[in-house]
Amino acid sequence: MRGFTFALPTVAIVAALAVSGCSIKDDNPDLIAGKQVFVQKCGSCHILERAGTKGVTGPNLDEAFHRARVDGLGEDAIRGVVKKQIEYPSRAGVAGNGLMPANLVDSEGASDIAAYVSKVAGAGGKDSGLLATAVKAAGSDKPAIAEGGVLKIPADPTGQLLFVNSKAEAPAGQIKIEMDNESGVPHNIAIEGVGKGAVIEKGISEFSADLKAGTYEYICEVTGHLAAGMKGTLTVK
Ligand code: HEC
Structure with missing residues (x-):
């Protein structure tokens, strides 16, 4: 694990889109599982406010995808980018520099995570309903x-x-x-x-x-x- 400053996330995303083809049709992604697995497998390296994660080894996903949304990318496109990033984290010339591990989750896990991240990253607000309680609140007040x-x-x-x-x-x-x-x-x-x-x-x-x-x-x-x-x-x- 090294400290890492990420430059130009927007460029990385646009470049990733160019190769991803950006149409992913996973029929039934499970958003609740997606949030849980994100916290467990991704949150130690990425900030994602609605999931409550605070990792700083990788880029802040709210910032990255807020810009992507402002640039006009829809949820499906973001979902494609996230899934590709999980499956091929270090493809040469596109975002990858070997610092994000490969094979963190299986393909179903990747679909669930991508669906969740594409809904919430950079979108503001708070998770509601079952999603709000998907991850047990961390910590205890007791010493x-x-x-x-x-x-x-x-x-x-x-x-x-x-x-x-x-x-x-x-x-x-x-x-x-x-x-x-x-x-x-x-x-x-x-x-x-x-x-x-x-x-x-x-x-x-x-x-x-x-x-x-x-x-x-x-x-x-x-x-x-x-x-x-x-x-x-x-x-x-
Ligand atoms: C050990 C730290 C680490 C873990 C764990 C990790 N990442 Fe990453 N991630 C990185 C780093 C570093 C980058 C930037 C360089 C690269 O792509 O390798 C990155 C880049 C990304 C990007 C591209 C963001 C942009 O601005 O282009 C996405 C999306 C992403 N990660 C999602 C995930 C998801 C989803 C998971 C969990 C399955 C995950 N990451 C797990 C370190 C990590």
Whole structure:
């Protein structure tokens, strides 16, 4: 994962359209599944406001497609662009630079995602009805509390760039800090100057430390994740 500044999304889209032929007729895309899979597989790299995602490795899809809409592209055309981008993320000369992984989802997943993104990207407003509740609200108001010398602070299981707990409490002394990550999105947990776990896509990232009383910030060190809000406050007393 590297930091990345994306130049000229509009040009990329227009170029992509030229090769996509832009007529995709998938009969029954499932928008709810599309939103859920988008959050899990795409949101760690892309901002899409209506899906609540905050990734910054790739271009902001609201900005990209708002411009596309202003330029006169309809929903079907946008859907074609998104589907092509998922299926061929690094086709030479068209948007691709190898930073967006291939084979993130199967073709049905791609159709569902493309249908959802084409409806909401750059369109403003909010998701309503069943779409509004398609993705479980991330996070918990409750602090994570250390038990038996272990403090567990899981990563959001739906793939959003958050820890489940934005607060945690532990007694001073030796402690093991564990982040369980079921999401498939790479994360770790780290406290600057104290310790850090390995970056993992599934499983547990952990480290041990001898903590003195005070407050500490725990973060995910993967590029862009802290900026998206993947952090919390640990109080040790
Ligand atoms: C690991 C990060 C990463 C993931 C995950 C990812 N993308 Fe991307 N995406 C990028 C980058 C980087 C670019 C720009 C360069 C390129 O095309 O490779 C991009 C470009 C795009 C574009 C073109 C936008 C434009 O302005 O031209 C679309 C559309 C897109 N991604 C949709 C998706 C969808 C849908 C998913 C999930 C199936 C996804 N991305 C997953 C990193 C990612």
